[in-house]
Amino acid sequence: MTGSIAAIGAGLSAIGAGIGIGLIGGHAVEAIARQPEMYNKIQTTMIIAAALVEGVALFGVVVALMQGGN
Numbered sequence: 001m002t003g004s005i006a007a008i009g010a011g012l013s014a015i016g017a018g019i020g021i022g023l024i025g026g027h028a029v030e031a032i033a034r035q036p037e038m039y040n041k042i043q044t045t046m047i048i049a050a051a052l053v054e055g056v057a058l059f060g061v062v063v064a065l066m067q068g069g070n
Helices: 003-033 036-068
Strands: none
Touching: 003 036
16 A cells, blocks of 8 residues: 555656746747747756756655655
């Protein structure tokens, strides 16, 4: 039973990361469309934000799987 709960937690973490990165990408495209000359700054900020979201999601997956082992 605890393994399935861990899998649900890991899945929710992955879904959250997908939604977060999708929102980051979508808003970055909007920003670039509004101000094309700011492309480099927007892209850099987008990559940093996506990496942070991915790191938090990875942490969530690891915690969920560690809790499932007990």
